[in-house]
Amino acid sequence: MIVSQYIQQAPTRMLLSWSNLPSSVYYYKASGGKPGIKASSHTWKQDGDWVDNQVVIEQIKDILSQEFCCYGYENISIELRKLDYCINKKKVYRLMDEQNLLLGKVISTSGKRKFVQHRKIEASYPMECLCLDIKYVYVHGEKKNFYLLTIIDVFTRKIVDQVLQKSIKQIDVINAFRRINNDYGIKGVTIRNDNGSQFIANSVKQYLRTAEANQEFTHIATPEENSYIEAFHSIVQREVIERYEFTGFYDAKQTLLAHKIWYNSRRFHKAIKMTPNEKWEQNIYLTNQKRIERNSSENLGKITSDLNQDYQYLSQNLNEKKSNYYTTVSTNVSK
Numbered sequence: 001m002i003v004s005q006y007i008q009q010a011p012t013r014m015l016l017s018w019s020n021l022p023s024s025v026y027y028y029k030a031s032g033g034k035p036g037i038k039a040s041s042h043t044w045k046q047d048g049d050w051v052d053n054q055v056v057i058e059q060i061k062d063i064l065s066q067e068f069c070c071y072g073y074e075n076i077s078i079e080l081r082k083l084d085y086c087i088n089k090k091k092v093y094r095l096m097d098e099q100n101l102l103l104g105k106v107i108s109t110s111g112k113r114k115f116v117q118h119r120k121i122e123a124s125y126p127m128e129c130l131c132l133d134i135k136y137v138y139v140h141g142e143k144k145n146f147y148l149l150t151i152i153d154v155f156t157r158k159i160v161d162q163v164l165q166k167s168i169k170q171i172d173v174i175n176a177f178r179r180i181n182n183d184y185g186i187k188g189v190t191i192r193n194d195n196g197s198q199f200i201a202n203s204v205k206q207y208l209r210t211a212e213a214n215q216e217f218t219h220i221a222t223p224e225e226n227s228y229i230e231a232f233h234s235i236v237q238r239e240v241i242e243r244y245e246f247t248g249f250y251d252a253k254q255t256l257l258a259h260k261i262w263y264n265s266r267r268f269h270k271a272i273k274m275t276p277n278e279k280w281e282q283n284i285y286l287t288n289q290k291r292i293e294r295n296s297s298e299n300l301g302k303i304t305s306d307l308n309q310d311y312q313y314l315s316q317n318l319n320e321k322k323s324n325y326y327t328t329v330s331t332n333v334s335k
Contacts, residue, residue, distance in 0.1 A: 046084040157232070193217065
């Protein structure tokens with residue numbers, strides 16, 4: 001820098017004026033911290049309370065946890081103001097950005113994924129294995145794609161849940177499994193999906209772990225490992241998408257619903273030699289038997305474990321009782 005070279009030969013102020021350099025720029029030293037005013041750690045409420053930002057974050061999470069709620073930061077700002085928070089949307093954006101809660105953000109995930117061990121998935125009774133994926137459905141009337149989430153039973157090829165929306169998020173996947181869990185139960189069920197952001201999300205993995213389902217992921221760029229859902233998507237492409245031009249979202253939704261009913265109840269499936277509903281009804285008793293056997297073995301295992309724990313407790317914590325009686329040895333005394 002020129003000023004530094006001639007600092008010993010002329011006053012600093014004169015050198016700065018010659019070089020047209022403001023003194024504030026020359027004397028400025030970066031602190032190394034984040035530029036700007038330090039972010040506030042608390043938020044005011046209309047009643048005068050001073051609330052920690054962590055409380056606000058938890059309130060945001062509560063709002064987003066509602067079924068079908070996919071709010072962005074502006075709608076969240078409105079909801080917080082309804083709860084008497086004095087907060088602007090810029091602060092809401094910052095808090096949601098720090099917690100990765102913004103709408104449309106890339107979903108982060110942690111922990112290892114359980115990848116499939118066998119390329120072809122096998123099932124011997126209904127609700128043993130489920131597979132799912134998302135397909136684009138182009139709606140001509142609105143000139144954009146919508147997303148079709150389908151979950152099918154591997155053994156019977158029955159569609160157990162299907163959703164068509166303008167976007168599919170992790171909460172939509174969780175809600176689909178909630179419906180399936182309420183209708184059929186997913187404890188012990190193997191669930192196979194690819195590595196889409198909606199499926200690898202921590203909230204989805206946590207829900208399936210809590211429901212005691214076994215989630216497994218296909219390897220990258222291997223659609224053949226999820227062949228059943230891929231085959232169904234080819235059926236949808238051939239029987240619906242290529243044959244109809246949808247005037248709008250409602251038209252597409254009604255058409256796909258009618259196709260789902262027809263596919264489950266009337267469409268002959270060559271691989272199972274009947275319709276999916278017929279295959280389901282003929283074999284659902286196997287599912288009930290398997291679940292009764294599994295529950296019995298779990299109960300027996302629990303009883304055995306409890307007995308073992310009781311035995312260990314008794315052997316480790318209880319000492320042998322000592323006798324409180326004294327014995328005397330009688331002797332003959334001669335008189």
